[in-house]
Amino acid sequence: MDRKVRRLLNRVSVVFATIATVCLLNLFHHSSRTCFSSSLTHTHLTLSRSPFPKSSCDAFSRRVSSLEARSAKFRSSRSYLRRVHSLSVSVFDPIRSLDLLANSSNVLCVLAGVGHGVDALQESGVTDVTGVDVIDYPPLVQRADPHNLPFFDGVFDLGFSDGLAGALYPVRFVGELERTVRRGGAVVLVVAREEAKVEEVVGLFKRSKLLEVRSVNLDGSDMNLIIMKHNGTKSS
DSSP, X not given: OHHHHHHHHHHHHHHHHHHHHHHHHHHHHHHHHHHHHHHHHOSSOOOOSSSSOSSHHHHHHSOOOOHHHHHHHXXXXXXXXXXXXXXXXXXXXXXXXXXXXXXXXXXXXXXXXXXXXXXXXHHTXXXXXXXXXXXXXXXXXXXXXXXXXXXXXXOEEEEEESOGGGOSSHHHHHHHHHHHEEEEEEEEEEEETTTOOHHXXXXXOSSEEEEEEEEEEETTEEEEEEEEEEXXXXXX
């Protein structure tokens, strides 16, 4: 009796598997023929306005953009340009007023994200700007470990970051910024007021002294601009 039931179940399984295979092949053949025929009969493809394809035909009709093209499109968006302008006015202009930043300065931006800070500095006239993050975003940001920066000691005039909250090891993160900045240079951090107290952030530094703290509004968010002057001497 058990053998007969097993045979019956096996036959039923084979039948259903065959039906499913036939349905999938028919669906693939139909959609492929539809996509190709529509693309051949229309000289211009109709692209969907949706950011994600809604069907296989929709995905087939979309042109594949290069990373550079997608980056350029993103950098021309209103939100991106607004952030860049906000950094220029609220952060880098005050640093210039303290004679800590000039067009000839060699600047390092750590945890630079998609490159807002790098773009803001370059647009202000600073030509030697290096942006790094755990994920590269060409052409503005290259990949590097912010806790183990691949640069010699004291090669930068200014170190900047608005990504302290994203550092896994804040002490090591700040230490690497200090290491790569020359004596007499500056390390500048932008930190959200609710994320950390100024005293806690200043306490992370071992070779720098607090020069100035400013309350700034960065693209609608209340932030603390913390400016540290590198003195070259490690505090105990």
